[in-house]
Amino acid sequence: MLYLASQSPRRRDLLARLGLPFGQIDVDVPEVLGAGESAADYVLRVAADKARAGLQALGESADAVVLGADTEVVLDDVVFGKPRDDADAFRMLQALSGRTHQVISAVVLVGAGQQAQATVATEVTFDVLDTDTIAAYVASGEPHGKAGAYAIQGGAELFVTRMAGSHSGVIGLPLQQTAALLRSFGLQPQPFAPHDHKA
Ligand SMILES: Cc1cn([C@H]2C[C@H](O)[C@@H](COP(=O)(O)OP(=O)(O)OP(=O)(O)O)O2)c(=O)[nH]c1=O
Numbered sequence: 349m350l351y352l353a354s355q356s357p358r359r360r361d362l363l364a365r366l367g368l369p370f371g372q373i374d375v376d377v378p379e380v381l382g383a384g385e386s387a388a389d390y391v392l393r394v395a396a397d398k399a400r401a402g403l404q405a406l407g408e409s410a411d412a413v414v415l416g417a418d419t420e421v422v423l424d425d426v427v428f429g430k431p432r433d434d435a436d437a438f439r440m441l442q443a444l445s446g447r448t449h450q451v452i453s454a455v456v457l458v459g460a461g462q463q464a465q466a467t468v469a470t471e472v473t474f475d476v477l478d479t480d481t482i483a484a485y486v487a488s489g490e491p492h493g494k495a496g497a498y499a500i501q502g503g504a505e506l507f508v509t510r511m512a513g514s515h516s517g518v519i520g521l522p523l524q525q526t527a528a529l530l531r532s533f534g535l536q537p538q539p540f541a542p543h544d545h546k547a
Pocket residue numbers: 353354355356358359379398417418419420421430451493494495496498499500501518519520
């Protein structure tokens with residue numbers, strides 16, 4: 349049985365698109381960058397911590413496969429996690445304005461003595477954002493709970509002049525890489541089942 353160790357509704361919706369049944373477990377893992385730790389190592393470590401915490405919550409069940417994921421925004425080697433408050437969100441968006449940053453997402457699968465992982469970096473370039481635009485976006489509430497204080501699947505789509513990498517990875521779960529990891533665990537995604545078809 350597959351479990352998603354995440355409270356993120358975006359990750360739940362993305363994983364659902366792979367057409368496999370899964371359960372969801374709430375895990376609470378500290379997200380603190382270690383001294384000297386690279387952004388890529390950090391994202392992978394947090395994703396692995398979430399997956400292992402999920403497996404532990406299931407009592408190390410032998411037939412469970414648990415997926416953990418983490419997403420962070422990186423600008424000039426500085427990691428932007430979720431904003432603490434509106435002022436923090438404003439500061440992050442001001443820093444991202446007119447610049448290219450990376451969005452790094454890691455996915456880790458753990459189960460009965462097995463572990464597999466993938467890390468995906470996506471380059472995103474933002475248009476120059478004026479103060480009024482940033483203030484209005486922050487006031488919309490959308491930055492809350494999002495790495496880098498924006499949602500590409502929402503209003504921030506209008507800020508993006510260029511993106512190279514994984515769109516689903518930016519939203520929190522890179523689908524192509526996740527499907528490959530699941531197959532390596534013997535699980536076969538069924539993304540194109542007829543009942544999933546939408547116009
Ligand atoms: C950059 C970006 C991030 N995000 C989200 C994805 C992640 O949910 C969030 C980054 O925080 P994460 O710590 O990766 O995840 P989370 O706290 O939301 O969920 P959990 O730890 O329970 O799995 O930012 C978007 O939804 N859109 C975007 O464009």
